[in-house]
Amino acid sequence: MSALQEEGRAAAAARNGRVVRALRIVLPVVVAIVATAAWELIVRLNDIQPYVLPGPIAVFTTLAGDWGVLWDSLLVTLLTTLEGFVAASIGGIALALLFNQSKALEYSLFPYAVVLQVTPVIAIAPLLLIYLPQQAAVVVCAWIVAFFPVLSNTTLGLNSVDRNLAGLFQLYGASPLQTLRYLKFPSALPYVLGGLRIAGGLSLIGAVVAEIAAGTAGAGSGLAYRIAESGYRLNIPRMFAALLLLSLAGIVIYALLALVSHLALRHWHESALGKES
């Protein structure tokens, strides 16, 4: 009897788990549908003009109609983001490794890394645009915004090495390079990946900010440039369409980096292990 009851309870719990998982997908989708429908309804009922507020259908129509222009712009922005992200990853990790080797270097330079981080990039961008070619300025902006989380997370990771393991490496006469490769880097990896996940989204923001700052004066053709340009032309539906693409790009970047992090850590790190194991 009790075994049967137990089985029943286990099945109920499993069913519960499935329901919860399904809800986590269904609920946000329902919200999106309801909100979009309400938006369309409000636009129609009040007869709002598209240059004031376009309805979702108008936005999607524009997205499809202007796909050629918007897709090219998306590629430009994504390329900038990628360049900024790669530069930020390499720069942040390399700087953290340098800081880890030399305390003097860390004390000398870390405050300036913080200064670079806390100064709003939107205020730096116009200056960079004066001194650098536009494409370079945009990449530098993406780099400035994105490198700090990589630097600070990697530094934290390198400083979180288990003391006894470090002692063990010392006992067996490990060279600095061996210690870095077999001990410090694997220890720091979860932190580094956390930093990269933040940096991915931030480099997109940096790229967009710089494109906006460059504005129509620039020769750029990124998505943010399209938004600014469409704004000047009161082409509001295209602004929304470009915004939608930017959001999607941000989500894809985050999802990709989360996946990479999961794949790299799934065998051992708490963050990537299932709740059951």
Next chain:
Amino acid sequence: MGEALPELDTPVMGRAVRLRGVTKTYDNGVTALGPLDLDIGKSEFVSLLGPSGCGKSTALRLIAGLAAPTSGEVVVAHRAGEGRPGRGIGFVFQEPTLMPWTSVEENVRLPLKLAHVPAAESDQRVGEALERVGLADFSNSYPRELSGGMKMRVSLARALVTDPEILLLDEPFAALDEITRFRLNNDLLALWRNLNKTVVFVTHSVFESVYLSQRVIVMTARPGRISSEIRIEAEEPRSEAFRTSAGYADLCRKVSAALAPSYAGRSSL
């Protein structure tokens, strides 16, 4: 206890470790240890027994070369032909201290990898070391998949894989449950008998020190000094029968009595 200790007689041929007037003072001015004079013979099993914070772990780290003494000299006999410090030493920490990101096999292989031992040779030695601690079937597991006792065995295998002359163990079984601890005690004794290593075992357990060692060095509270040493004479090989014998109980009582002054002056908890 004030006068200098006489030269400690070591019954076994040759000395593995010699400490003379060794002290350790930390940067914050706290003297953790000493002065300490200690000789440990080759193939001897010695326990350092004392209250927590008495510097027994510090003594072990000094022997391992993980810390330098503030004064005095530490001489460790290395195996001939191996010049680099630490190569003749295996160290087991209180925690298993495994690398969570890699398999049991790779954890045990670490000392060989750091010494650039060729793959074929290291494969064989890792296999032997895991066999010795009874974990041959778990070579591809990750540390998180193992129990506390098994992790400690991996740690032991890693210490043994370089075939060190001296094995230093820093309260290795303190965090394990009693049944597991007894089993690992027996396994350690078997390893010691078969491999003929010098073992220095740090513990705060009277029972463990008496069960395992040939000689128990009782240390005082901080700064740690040697207050007495007690030779444990027992029929070899020791087994569970020894653990329940009257002789064992007598020795435990004797060691406890020797240890009592180390706890004097402390508020009893």
